[in-house]
Amino acid sequence: MSIPPRFPITRDQIADVVATFYSRVRKDTDLGPIFAAHVDNWPQHETKIMGFWCNALLHERSYNGNPMQAHMDAGNVKPAHFAIWLPLFDSVLTEKLPHDTAQSWSALAHRIGQGLKFGLETYTAKPGDVPNLAG
Template structure:
């Protein structure tokens, strides 16, 4: 059971399960897999800590448990292989995992939050990639 401060009812174990299933799919994806594997490799010694860090991010965003410290916007903007159009693929994979791993109402709430965060990250990546003298792209 989530705390009373949580955005919605989910446990840390459910979050960790979603993250692990998601990154399993990411590594197998023809488009996103090479980007992640190119940065992190294929070793479980690297993926386990990465998944734990991302689970901490989601636990902070949902449960407000302050387990995460980092700057996702800075990280995503600093990876030249990440393109704005990748976020739609990311969200599609994430939504598929949520549907399989969680109760419908929890999956829907988690998806809404992921889409909001994904829009912000996509806009940040898009802003950093656009020509300096070009008009903003929304």
């Protein structure tokens, strides 16, 4: 028995969003250098992220990485970068997808982003730092 998608979306739509997003990331003055420091093979990276989103949206078993660990290990990903990443991602979703689909995917992306941001804040916190619970 297969689990239905979280909301109506196809693999082709996911692929289009991922490709468009990373095309824009490469041009972004803040995010571009961060990714360039870690991504040598863009098609391979996009395939990996495509697997992540197909797993999250279509319930496929196409991703087995650890996004939190990857972001922590990068060393140059900061909590503040999510304030750049998420609006850029939202702009691609809005451009490429029907309104309800874009809104549903955006809500999930924001939940994931908040979790990653919180994890990075916790990982980089110094003893005595007050946690940022405002999100």
